[in-house]
Each structure stands twice: as structure tokens, then as C-alpha cells.
Amino acid sequence: MTTPPPADHLAPDTLDTAQRHLVAKAIAEFSHERLIAPEPFDGGWRLVPPRGDAEYRFTAVRTELEHWIIDEAGLRRIIGGHDAALDAQALILELQPALGLSDGLLPLYLEEIASTLAGAMFKIAEKGPTANALASADFQTIESAMTEGHPGFVANNGRIGFGIVDHAAYAPESGRPFRLLWVAARRSASHLALGAGLDEETLLAGELSDLEHERFDSRLRDLGEDPSEFHLLPVHPWQWENRVTITFAPDLARRDLVLVGESVDEYRAQQSVRTMYNITNPHRHYVKTALAVQNMGFLRGLSPAYMRVTPAINDWVADLVARDDTLRASGFRVLRERASIGYTGDAYHRTTEPSAHRKMLAALWRESPTPLVSGTQHLATMAALLHRDSDGAALVTALIRASGIPATEWVRAYLDAYLRPVVHCLLAHDLAFMPHGENVILVLDGHVPTGAFMKDIGEEIAILAERSVPDEVRRTLSPVDDAEKALAVFTDVFDGVLRHLAGILHVDGTLPETEFWRLVAETVDAHAADHPDLDSSVDLRADTFAHSCLNRLQLRNTLRMVDLADQSASLMYAGTLRNPAGRSAFAPLLGVGS
Template sequence: MKTGNAIFSCASNLGSIEFEVLNPTRDAEFIHGWISKPYAKFWMMGGYSKIQVAEFYKKHWSEPGNGAYVGWMQGKPAFIIEVYDPGLNELAEHYESAAGDIGMHILLAPNESPVAGFSSVAFYAVLKFLFADPKVHRVVVEPDVRNEKIHRLNRRFGFQHTGPVDLKEKTALLGVCTRENFQIACDNPSREPVQRIAASPIGLQAWDKVNRLLVRKCLAELLHERVLKAEVVAEGADNVAIFHLSSADGTVDYVFAGETLPLDHYLIDLNSIRRRVDGLDAPLDALAFTSEFYPQMGIPEEKLSVYLEEISATLYSSLNKHKPGYLSAEQLCSADFQVLEAAMTEGHPAFIANNGRIGFDAEDFRKFAPETGASMRLVWIAARRSRAIFSVSATSSYESLLASEFDPSALQDFRQQLRALDLCIDDYWLLPVHPWQWTNKLVQMFAADIARQDIVYLGESSDCYQPQQSIRTFFNRSQPARHYVKTALSVLNMGFMRGLSAAYMQVTPAINDWLYQLVESDDALRQSGFRVLRELAAVGYNSPEYARLPDNKNPYRKLLAGLWRESPVSRIEEGQQLSTMAALLHIDPEGDSLVRCWIEASGLSTQAWLERYLNAYLTPLLHCLYAYRLVFMPHGENVILVLEDHVPVSIFMKDIGEEICLLNSERELPEQVARISVQVPEGHIPLSIFTDVFDCFFRYLSGILYEHCAFSPDDFWRCVARCIQRYQAQHPEYSALYAQYDLFAPRFAHSCLNRLQLRDNQQMIDLTDPSKLLQFAGELENPIYPFREVTRTELASEIEQAV
């Protein structure tokens, strides 16, 4: 009998599948009925009584690494699975077991009323259930060698058979399925056993939830940026106020409760938000909110439809992040680097419409959206060298790049393909292409180049890649130590068409070499553990037709380029964990915080943990600013944390070529690096900390620590002030710059990100002049200003005691 205590659920076109722990006493009744039938002969329990069945599963549960579960569909038991540690039984003698392996047996319910696709749906759900545990890397099976039905099912879902093995009770066909191979099997539409996402129904409850979350974000961010202004209608306890907001025509009202934290950060109670239209209660709807307030938001009418499409796509993405089977914050606490990457809910927390991806259809979303965690293969082409530009780091070469990124057999295959066309591989550069870009843009737009054999299609990569939060960058899941690959992707996402310019990429390796040498030669940066992930090589193709377009910023000149970036995987020590810094802002669908889980697991106090993080992240940014006037785009997606025992100890900075600047610097630079030197108003220089760090990241982290760890905003900003004071005390040589770019000023200019996107959602900023298009809304009170003297005194006392 079903208990209702589901530990996992999985949607399918046959209905929801729920997993419960198998209860030996309760479930022996139906299991006995199943195993007594001829179809279950390979289960080898045909002669068991009900009591023997119950005793078997009691014993099974008592042994280390074992478990058993029941899968329920439509209120009936549909299958049972047994799991075990294959490294602890006789199977370990027949294959090389590893941490993260789990063995599995499955028995389906009797097929009394055949349902098309039932076995595939059940098998898919079981593997989703097993791989939902981030500690599981491979599933191992050993069915009877005669069981052809289960062999076909295994192969269909990515199992690779390694040959028959003789076990005590049977000759088995050993099979192993990695997480990556399962993803690949599911990403092939011809194999997809469940209803495809393009046609799957959207539940009203889930839709209401993601709309409520996005409306809260609309309110919080538009009030923060002073785009909208709400009236305080009542003051409550604990600094909570009741706010009221009306549309310009007065027909729509919003009422909500919340606190206002430093930096005008609105901490809004999600369940308090109410909407009334013409005096009547109405459901929360992010699209309706945008339509109701777009004149006040400053959205040009000609841009409104595109912004609404971005809002719709952001809601659709949020649905995927909140679907059943998500990993909780507790589960993510020790998760794999790429499991964390796929689980993130907020890469860019300030932007309201941050998952537009205009150009993707629902099937593209399923295959290529980062939050699906799907593995994919890149397309490789050969681009004629006379039409293409290749550049590489001084520490590398084209030949060494190919040797590190491809198996010899793959390169030989490419060579033979070209030779079959009477072409020579030495006349071409190999270039990675996003599959969407190839199908939707290049095949048609570059048809002339393909006909001339200036571009030759070589096929898909043998390695599997996982899309990162930045959507056009890919991590190599097959060979994690191999480089990231970044490709052009002509979809509109968060204010930009995500192309890559061949001309712009040409100097990227030189810029990365320059920065790498600077970082490696600086004692303070090396001592802080600050490192960069270099973009070591870049390649781009110039079609003669599109290359004639006069504007270098034209998206048609950014259709075909790629670059290779170092992976951090081989650069960390044993026992260290990698994570996107966006994880610090992650709130799981149940409302729990990942940073809370990390702090709890570390055994440190919140303050001690925060101080370690600030030392790893903020201190090197301060040094780059004051020692070199060098600034980055240091948001959560661009920073990779290195953690030990759940505590940040250092960071990697990435996205170097496009997003670093030397501000108002007189430093002489090599010609290929000169573009990073930018002149901006002097008052904009400290905004690299005030806006990019304080307002766009710490503001959210402070709120999360307040809500989830009871760590007050005052305590948070006091820690930040102490970190800055400590750095300044250690580097008195920059004292004149501390006054010139005063991070303890009482106020700073309020630079607004959503105002950029609302003004022009297709070109928010100009990378060649990052200050030109900035949008300001007065000033913000500096949250560390009140602690400027207190922390200086505390630090002096601390130094005196140490001496």
C-alpha cells in the first residue's frame, strides 16, 4: 500500500512516478505475486514464500551499501529496484570499481494490461532517481546473459556492456552507465522515453510559483533602481513595512511586506505580495506586471515585445529549475563542480529578464540550456586558413592545442575526411561550432563558403560537453582536464546577441598572456591564491560577404568564432572542491540556502567563514585596482571558488579577453593588448568595487546571510570594511590612491543594470567604452562608511596584540 512518503518523483507521459523506500513487511504481498510469475524467472526468487520475501529484503537492507525502493504510478506499484555497492560483492572481481559506483536490479510489475513505452518510462525514472544523488557517477548492472529484453533497454539508456562474467548464481552481462552517457542517451530525441518538453503540460501550481518569484524580483530590483517608487502604508515589528505600489493609470495595485536593508535592498516576503486589478484580487503574473508598468519602467514601445519574450523565456527557464527531481541545498553541499553549475537558480541576480535566449525553441532549450545539465557534442568544421584568423598563447601552439584536445584517432579521421575531398588539413584551421549555430545560421548563411569548400563539415565531437551558465561556453565532461570551449551563438540573451567576433578574438590570447604574467609576478596576488583561467587560443572565420559590412559591431560579423580556455580541474589540490561563485546566492526550490549549508558543514561561525571568503575574493580585487587600476567583471558566473572543507580558500577569474580593463592607466602595453586600456571619468573607477562587487553581489549575499544565518547586515558590512582596512594597512604604498579612490566615501553613484536592459535590450553596453552607456539613479549610501573608524581602530588593536 502506498504511504505517500515519496522521496523522489519524476514526470512522464504516463503520469508521475514516485519512489518510496521498500518496506519488507508491507510490500512482500505484491512482490510475492510478481516473482511467482514466469516472466520474473531471472529474479531467481520464484520459490519464495511471502515470509521469505520479507526476510530477504530485511537482510538486504541490513548490509552496507544496500537499499530497495518501490516505484509507484497512478497509485499502483509499477516496479521495484534493489541497489548495492558493487565494490563490496563478487562483482568487484570482474571490473574496476570506483567511488561513486552503484549497482542496480529492476523488476517491473506484471504486464497484464500492456502500456506502450512503460518499460522505457520506468527505466528512465530509475536512472534519474539514481543520478539525482550527486555522489553517484556510474550505475552498474549484471543481468542474466540470456535476458535480451533488459540488454536492449540497458543499451538504449547508455549502458556499455563489457562482456559476460561468471558469477556464483549466473552468467551475467556486465554493463556500466556513466552520468554523461545517460544524458547523451536522453538527449537523442529518437531515444527519449518520456514526453518531450516541447509538448509537456505546464502545471498551474508551478506556473504560479515561478511568476510569484519573478514578480518579487521585479518589485525588489525596480524599487532598488528607483525606476518605481512604492509608498509605505504601515510600519510593523522588526523593521518590516507594508508597501503599496500603483500603476500609472491607477487600475492596478500591489501590496507587500518587506524590509529595506543597506544599499536599498528590498527583502520582500514572497507570500505577502497581493495584486488587485480594478479593486479585485488577481493572480501574480510577471508578463502582466511588465505590461502594467512598462511606461514607468521606461521601456520604448518598439522594444516592449522583445522584452516580454525575454520575460516569458525567463519564466520557462525557472520552471525547469523548480521541476521535480531538483537537488536540495543539502545535496549540493558536496556536489560535483558541474552538478553545481547546472543547479544554479541565479547567475545574474540583478537582471530581471536574465534567461531570454531568444532563438531557442523548446527542443533547443532541452538540449542546450545550462539548467538542464544535458551533455551535448560540439560540431567541428575545417575553416580555410586564407579566410580565417587563428591566434594562440606564446606558451602554446596550434599543434600542441590539437594534441591536448583531440585523441589521435579523431585527428586522423578529420585528416582522412579532407583527403577524401582532395583537400589538405594543413590548409585549414579546426573550429568548434555550437550545433544550434550550425543548423540555424551557418548552413544557410554560409552556403557559398561551404560550396567553395572554404568551410568543410567534419562531424560531431567524440567528447561530451556541458553548457555553462554563460550559455555559449562548454565544459568537457568526457575529459574534464581539457579546455573549456566557447563558441558563437546568435541568440539574444540578456542584452546581447551572443556572437563572437573573429577580429575581436584575434588578440584575446595575447591579453591573457599579459595578465597571466602580471598575476604570476605579483607576490600579493600569488599569496592570496588568485589565479586566472587563460583563454589560450582563438579562431574566427571571415566570410567575404559579411566581412564587407562596415560596422565591426554588426552581429553578422560575429557568426563564426571560438576560443579555448583553461580548465581549473587539474589546478586544484586533492580534497578541494570547485564551484561557481553564483552558488553563494543559490536558493533551492524549498527555500534553503547553499551558503548556509556550506557554513554549517564547515564548523565555522558565519563571521569566520565570511572573512575567509572575503580574503579569497575581495582582497585580490582590491590589489588589482590599487596596484594597477585593473578591473574585472567579477560577478558570480565569472568567478570559480576553490573550497576546502566547505570554506573558500582562493578563486579563479575567467572571461578575461572581453571583460578586463586598465582604467586611466599610463602603463605601456604591447600593441595587441592596447585595447584593454580605457579612459573613464575618474569618479567611475571605484565603481568597479562599489557597483560590481558591493551592489551586484554583496547586496544579495548580505540578505541571504541575514535571512538564513541570522547574520545582521551591520555585521556583514563591518566584515567587508575590516577586509578593506586590513588590505590598506598591509599596503601603505598605495595610500594616495586610497584617498583618490575612497571606498569609505559616504555615498557613491548608483549605477543601474536593469535600466540598461530596459533602455535597449539588444545592446546594453559598449565594450570599447564601458562608461558611455551607464545609467545612473542618484547615489547610494555606502554601507561600510559607518564602520570606517571602528574597523580601523579594531584592526590597529588586532595588530598591536599580534606584535
């Protein structure tokens, strides 16, 4: 009998720490989204859930955009006048009526909470590098050290389907190298899409050695198959073990799919779990594969049909970015998804209605940023700016101190590298990205941001006005009015990223939040002053904007948060938020901003 793997991180002390953080975060984010309303009490705050007999007492710093920074150490759960253990799942049960979480989806959401706690306990037990050490660490050390994931989502680390062995082998925080599997997919039952100037032979020559390619071909010939009749498709080992050999058993038996071998190169999972970085040959592409685990509102598959035009969309966006003087001056670039492949020969592609089963066997190749930087430049996921180490020290504060420049100069450089190009893409090209921390890789020089790479182009960009585009790009057209167009910055940048960053800098004493938002307003106004002829009615200095809520989406349907084909129709709102960079906060700073 095989000895079960240890789960030593699942222990009372790590649980207490994880529960305290997640309960505080849940109260903070649900309050931010106006699902609950703590009331002032005895110099602090009190929350009385609608169900059960518990109440919560805490102190908090409240910053702009209705952001709550709760003192975790002082957070108390009181039942019958006595302190009780903090319990994130119990909190969800107590808040269920206020959260609008259906009875049918409640167990799955509770499981995602449990999985989020499990991941947190692993990270707590491992401790990880200090913020000061991370400030000078390499790209992949920073990537694996992240603890929080998407900062606004409460259940942000679901990974339903990963067991303890899988977590140790494939989770980004484990930081362990592993090899991808390669499957041959019959050409008549699969589709390969290639970017401009790239052919199949060049793609594979860049990803595989001649010896590997010959080994894969030999495997097919040994089975009496002609290698020229197959595409080569990389597959995540978990997906092979748990999905492909079961869900596609007939296809394997027919030899429409054939396992041909394992990669020589080793990879490490990135924060997005299903994207792998090549640590053996870092100049080679990232590989993103279907990975059928349930995580944060989606089963993390990849659609072969949806990805047929992914390389063409990426080429179009990359060309637009490369030709724009403002974007070049900001050091802003995109990481192109150069090729995509998907298997479509299964029975699931012949059903009347589409399903997640059609997204089980696909992959794409994305450019690596490593060969695109040089000299003293180094890389870091932008999620790192919201990271605190096991002692509570903020990495962004460590970076600012290591840079040797004032915090105002550092933040201004960061906003020029991140906010300015995102604003420009929206106002000049009606182009919106999904620019959260895991989708942006910062270029740092002397610990100061000097540029940024945007990724996840094919799935997540949108053109928010009617424009003339190639046929392959038309699916990205999603015309909306100016107020909703502005949410591409207000919701995804101001509320989704800068709210958290400003709060960290403020409570650390690194930079007061008023100064932070003044720099944001300056960045918006400086862009306007530099582009007086830009014809856009989008007003990023408006005093208020619609409060679009992310947790509400997940609570409404934790299986499928939004319809990717019509994201605008999926949004949920909770009134309006005061814009901390609005005119009522700061008069137009450069004589513009009308």
C-alpha cells in the same frame, strides 16, 4: 509525422510559482534602481503602476544599498478590490512609462520575460538537489543546479532562439552532455590566435585524439581538399543547425567551410550557456563558441576581430597576477583564454558597417580549473552563494554550517579570497574585472573558500588608467577618474554581489548585515594597512557612491545593453547610494582608511 516534444513543465502550478518569484524580483530590482517607488501602506508596502488599474501589496525587509527582500508568499496583485493572478508580463506593461521602455523594444523585452519564466518553470518542475546536498556536490552538479542567473537583472534568462528541444539538449539546467561539431575553415578565410608558448599542433593534440584528427583530415582529403590549408574550428550544434548552414550556405558550398565531424568528448553547458566544460576529459580546455541567441541585452556571438588579441591580453593579465605576492597569498588566479579562432571569409565581413553577422562563427579555448586544484579542494561557481533550493534553503548557509566554523570566520575567508584580490588589482594595477558570480569559480576546502579563479578575461577586463602596456593590450585601456574607477568595486562587487549575499545571510539569521558589512570594511582596511605605500586615490570607504544601474541599460536597449568598446559612456545612473562599508557606518578599523 514527428511527435512534438512534451513541455510538461509549462503548467499552471509551475507558472504560478515562477510568476510570483519574478514579479517580486521585478518590483525589488526596479525599486532598487529607483525606477519605481513603493509607498508605505497598512504595515507593509503598496505599488500603484502608472498604467492599468492594478495595485500590488506586500511586506519586505529592506537592507543596505536599498535592497528589497519581498515576502513572495504574501505578495498580492489587486484589481477592483479583488485578488488577481500575478503576471510578470502584465507588470511590465503596467510599468512601461516608469521603466522608459520604448514601444519598439517592448515586445522583445516581453519575450525575454516569457523565456525567463519558461526557464524558471523547468527548474521548478525539476526541483534539483537540496542546499545541503549541493554543499558537498561536485563542480558540475552545482553548475547545473543554479536557478537564478545574474541576480540583479529581471529578464536574465532570455535565450531567444532556443526551442523546447534545444533547451532540453543544451541549457545548463538540463545538465545533459552533448558533442561539439568541428568545422574546417580555410586558412585564407580565418584567423587563429595563440597564447605564449602554444602552437597549433600542441593545441589540437591536447583537444583531439590522433584518431579524431586523422578522421577530420580524411574527410577533407575525400573531398579533394588539402588539410594543411584549413584550421579546425569547434561549433555549437545549435549554431550549426540554425545559423551556419543557412547564414553561411555559400561559404559551405565553396568549401571555405567544411563540416568534418563530431567530437568524441562530451561537454556540458555552463551558466553562461555558450561555454562548455569537457566532462569526458576535464583537464582539457573549456570551449566557448558563438551562439546567436538573444540573451540579457546581447546576441551571444563572438567577434573574430575582437578576439585576435584575446590570448595576448590573457597572457599579460595572467603574468601580472602570477607575479603579485598579494594575489598569490589570496589564492587568486585567472583562467587564461589560450587560443581563439574566427571565420572572416563571409560577405558580412565585407560590409561597410559591422553587424552581429560578423560574430556568428568563432570560438576560444579557456583553461579548465579542474587540473589546477588538488587534495581536498573542490570547485563551485560563485553564483552558488546566492542560490536557494526549491524549499527556499540557501546554499551559502548550508556551506557555513557544513564548515563547522562561525559565520564571521567563513565570510572573512570568503572576502579574503574574493574581495581582497579584486580590490588589490584595482588599487595596485588599475585593473578591473567583471567579477559577478558566473565569472568567478571558488576554491573550497572543508566547505570554506580558500581561493578563486577569475574568468572571461579577454572580453571583460579593463585598465582604468593610462599605463604602459603591450600594443595587443592597449584596447583594454579605459582611463576614468577615481570616483568612476571605484565603481569597479562599488557597483560590480558591493551592489552586484555582496548586496544579495548580505541579504540572504541576514534574513536567514546566519549573519546580521551590520556584521557582514563590518567584515567588508575590515577587509578593505586590512588591505590598506598591508600596503601603506600604495599610491591610489580611490576611496572604497567613501560614504556614498554613484548608483550605476543594470536594468536601466537593458530597458534602454534590450538588443545591445552597452558598447563593449566604450562601456563607461554607456553607464546609466540614479543618484547615489550610501556605502554600507563607509566611514559613517564604521570608523576606520585599523587606523587607516584616510
